[in-house]
Amino acid sequence: MDPVLLKEGIYWVGAVDWDMRYFHGPVLGTHRGTTYNSYLIVDEKITLVDTVYTPFAGEMLERIRKIVDPSRIDYIVINHVEVDHSGALPEVMKLAPQAKIFCSAKGKAGLLKHYYGDWDYQVVETGTTLSLGKRSLSFIEAPMLHWPDSMFTYLPEEALLMPNDAFGQHLASAFRFDDQVDNRIIMEEAARYYANILYPLSRLVLKKLEEVKAMNIPIAMIAPSHGVIWRQNPGQIIEAYQRWASGEWFPKAVVVYDTMWGSTAAMARAIVEGIVSEDVDTRLFKISVRDINSIITELLEARLLVVGSPTINRGYLSVLSPFLDDLAGLKPVNRLGAAFGSYGWSKGAVKAIEAKLEAAGLTLAGEGLEILWVPDSGELESCREWGRALARKVKAEL
Amino acid sequence: MEKWECEVCGYIYDPAEGDSSAGIKPGTPFEELPDDWVCPDCGVGKEEFTKLD
Numbered sequence: 001m002d003p004v005l006l007k008e009g010i011y012w013v014g015a016v017d018w019d020m021r022y023f024h025g026p027v028l029g030t031h032r033g034t035t036y037n038s039y040l041i042v043d044e045k046i047t048l049v050d051t052v053y054t055p056f057a058g059e060m061l062e063r064i065r066k067i068v069d070p071s072r073i074d075y076i077v078i079n080h081v082e083v084d085h086s087g088a089l090p091e092v093m094k095l096a097p098q099a100k101i102f103c104s105a106k107g108k109a110g111l112l113k114h115y116y117g118d119w120d121y122q123v124v125e126t127g128t129t130l131s132l133g134k135r136s137l138s139f140i141e142a143p144m145l146h147w148p149d150s151m152f153t154y155l156p157e158e159a160l161l162m163p164n165d166a167f168g169q170h171l172a173s174a175f176r177f178d179d180q181v182d183n184r185i186i187m188e189e190a191a192r193y194y195a196n197i198l199y200p201l202s203r204l205v206l207k208k209l210e211e212v213k214a215m216n217i218p219i220a221m222i223a224p225s226h227g228v229i230w231r232q233n234p235g236q237i238i239e240a241y242q243r244w245a246s247g248e249w250f251p252k253a254v255v256v257y258d259t260m261w262g263s264t265a266a267m268a269r270a271i272v273e274g275i276v277s278e279d280v281d282t283r284l285f286k287i288s289v290r291d292i293n294s295i296i297t298e299l300l301e302a303r304l305l306v307v308g309s310p311t312i313n314r315g316y317l318s319v320l321s322p323f324l325d326d327l328a329g330l331k332p333v334n335r336l337g338a339a340f341g342s343y344g345w346s347k348g349a350v351k352a353i354e355a356k357l358e359a360a361g362l363t364l365a366g367e368g369l370e371i372l373w374v375p376d377s378g379e380l381e382s383c384r385e386w387g388r389a390l391a392r393k394v395k396a397e398l
Numbered sequence: 399m400e401k402w403e404c405e406v407c408g409y410i411y412d413p414a415e416g417d418s419s420a421g422i423k424p425g426t427p428f429e430e431l432p433d434d435w436v437c438p439d440c441g442v443g444k445e446e447f448t449k450l451d
């Protein structure tokens with residue numbers, strides 16, 4: 001693939017990783033692959049904004065060579081220390097040892113502790129500007145979006161924002177721009193990215209959006225470090241971040257459960273019937289056969305999370321643990337929770353799940369529902385009624 | 399003097415220690431930190447801190 005032109009003299013020189021299926025080690029299922037976007041600006045100073053994941057260094061350098069000899073690179077901006085964007089930096093520095101590296105203070109500290117390179121670091125802050133010749137760059141620090149070192153780079157002459165991971169999507173595609181790829185798929189992947197990486201940082205997202213708005217800078221194009229570049233409709237992803245970060249929701253529920261002998265499964269189906277009968281959209285996930293990242297993504301727009309497990313050894317099934325642990329770390333904004341399950345003698349699963357939901361910041365929407373052994377038809381009706389009551393609670397807030 | 403915790407990363411500001419990385423002397427209460435002081439571990443602002451009791 002040739003370099004792709006964003007604006008005169010500004011090129012995408014990154015890499016498409018069609019094969020990536022698990023990102024952050026085992027943490028994030030990336031079922032549509034990803035891209036590592038780096039950008040080359042040809043001006044009086046040849047400038048590279050971010051690099052790519054280490055195994056793709058050669059591919060990026062090939063792409064740069066089609067434009068200029070990489071040894072001529074004067075400036076390298078490292079918006080974020082994480083290896084998927086800085087991994088190729090040592091290879092670039094071998095070819096262009098004279099290049100100055102522009103990064104935040106935490107970026108410098110992080111790069112030193114990743115690559116131990118004796119390079120020419122130039123620490124920048126919010127408001128620092130850098131002339132490239134005809135055009136310039138300015139920097140906006142974005143601590144904890146999503147690492148302490150993170151920052152955005154802005155090119156005012158083209159109203160081009162390069163915010164690194166923010167506004168990205170893990171999505172490998174043949175084309176580089178939002179108007180060339182199915183919008184539904186782009187937004188699905190942007191949501192998955194937000195829910196599984198940025199969710200716990202939502203308060204900071206809202207503040208950063210406000211800060212950037214207050215700067216009053218035009219944004220005609222957003223070029224993130226993963227997925228497609230927003231050139232047709234950059235407002236779409238900014239509005240979506242605003243919604244997600246502020247915890248907006250639809251009348252929708254997510255029901256997650258597992259079962260040993262089927263009783264909790266029967267309860268789950270009856271509860272879903274109850275919720276749906278109140279016209280609240282619902283997704284049902286049996287956790288052992290489903291992917292946690294997809295469940296978390298559904299939560300991004302649902303109001304209610306219902307979790308069910310039979311009692312085992314006075315607690316819940318351990319297959320639920322990874323999901324409940326992730327939930328505690330990701331802290332979904334402004335969500336209701338409830339728990340249910342079948343038991344044989346002591347009970348215990350429902351209370352333990354409720355404690356986990358509360359620890360993750362959810363508000364319990366009502367009392368848990370526990371049924372002894374196998375539910376009979378009357379008890380299944382009480383499951384439906386329990387679901388209806390939860391759904392009415394959701395609708396009451398509309 | 400009260401300790402304050404960064405809600406984002408868990409860093410605890412202890413007035414008895416101050417923050418040498420930002421030239422804050424031991425004995426400086428949280429309230430007297432400059433407005434532009436940031437969490438030494440993760441970089442977010444003072445408003446992300448809550449008082450520990």
Ligand SMILES: Cc1cc2nc3c(=O)[nH]c(=O)nc-3n(C[C@H](O)[C@H](O)[C@H](O)COP(=O)(O)O)c2cc1C
Binds near residue numbers: 025
């Ligand atoms: C999504 C994500 C979240 C992280 N959160 C934290 C954190 O809260 N605190 C921390 O000290 N490090 C955090 N880290 C940094 C990792 O611990 C660090 O990159 C570590 O060196 C990775 O080790 P590994 O190479 O064994 O995966 C986070 C990294 C990622 C990718």
Ligand SMILES: [Fe+2]
Binds near residue numbers: 082
């Ligand atoms: Fe990252």
Ligand SMILES: [Fe+2]
Binds near residue numbers: 085165225226
């Ligand atoms: Fe990334």
Ligand SMILES: [Zn+2]
Binds near residue numbers: 405440441442
């Ligand atoms: Zn912190």
